Amino acid sequence: MPKPKTSYQCSACGHTVPKWVGRCAECGSWGSLEERQVVASGTARGGVGAGAGSARSPMLPSTPALPLSQVDGHATRARSTGVGELDRVLGGGIVPGSVVLLAGEPGVGKSTLLLEVVRRWAESEQGPALYITGEESAGQVRLRAERTGAVHDRVLLAAESDLDTVIGHVDQVRPTLLVVDSVQTMIAGDVDGVVGGVTQVRAITSALTSLAKTTGVAVLLVGHVTKDGAVAGPRSLEHLVDVVLHFEGDKHSTLRMVRGIKNRFGAADEVGCFELRDDGIVGITDPSGLFLHHRDAVVPGTAVTVTMDGKRPMLGEVQALVANSSNPSPRRAVSGLDSARVSMILAVLDRRGGIKLADKEVYSATVGGMRVVEPSADLALALAVASAATDRPLRPSMVVLGELGLAGEVxxxxxxxxRVAEAARLGFREAVVPAGTGRLPDGIKPIPVDSLGAALRVLRG
Structure with a gap:
């Protein structure tokens, strides 16, 4: 009988090598390689083409296969979490038996949001909610709950990091919602590997997913992110769960956004907006007001555009300042915009629009911490810079849309x-749009332009 083949896998990062070495070449960990048996592909599954003696004996299924029309879908209806903006991203609410992964940077407000969720869940009489914390003590969570008003008798709290103990709490409490904060701090005693390593995270997520499917409890997992913004842990972590959400926000701003990355029960490109306050976190149903300056004053160097964040149109203000410079290399400062795209637009303004900026310092930014990277804001930025350079303000009732090409075309x-309908709802009456744009909603006057020169003529009146 041939000797079974073996390989060696790193318990920290999952890297596999055919021979044992002292140090993992992928992550640099010492003594982390563990022996694994390689299953031959010919004996892994029986069926047509399998070798002699490799076919498995059939097993009687516990539940027979049913026609799709007879499958009961009532048990998988989404239940509202009580937080409207989160329900928007989830597709109406959280589905019983589903697993949701909420990932974000440290201090962005993940625990604060989930405390609000469990409080609203308990108040809605949908059953008890169990909050498992592995990063903080129960006293620390209680202090935060008092500050945010999340203390409720049907919200149960346990400071545990052992997976078997967590499952024991679920058997005792029988919750309808389980929050685990965070999955990287949980420990599975029967699985090798360091805490937060690839092997541990995969095993814990698989166990909690199986728990959710068998008991029907909805599970919310908190996940960490790497320096690149990706979910920490194995890539299979995102495949195991049903929904993946990213919680984003600038530490210098109170604005927070929950962005859907994967959703088996709804759209995966929805965005929910929140405002982080001292007394908790509040959903923002109309976030455009956060990104617009007071529009009564007419100031050169400002332009309003409309961006699409997922399916959600949001108005944002782009500002520019052009100043004289005595330095041989004038400064270019960018905040909230793509610096490479800003440089391209400045070059197009100089070559195609006649706006000379070689000896000028140019500062460009967005208002309210908004991040604008899509090309639809090119024309708004170009007109804002031209407005600052010529000291001619745009009319405050005007919104600007359009992508700018290197040849100066819009x-x-x-x-x-x-986009225009959202601008009209907020009181804008004119829209500079690319020529050939289809019929726009009533209540706003379209100003079609086909080139940068035509847009600059609108600026000059």
């Missing part, structure tokens, strides 16, 4: 009707 943008 290209159409997707979803122009939805």
């Amino acid at each position: 290209r159409r943008v997707a979803g122009a009707d939805r």
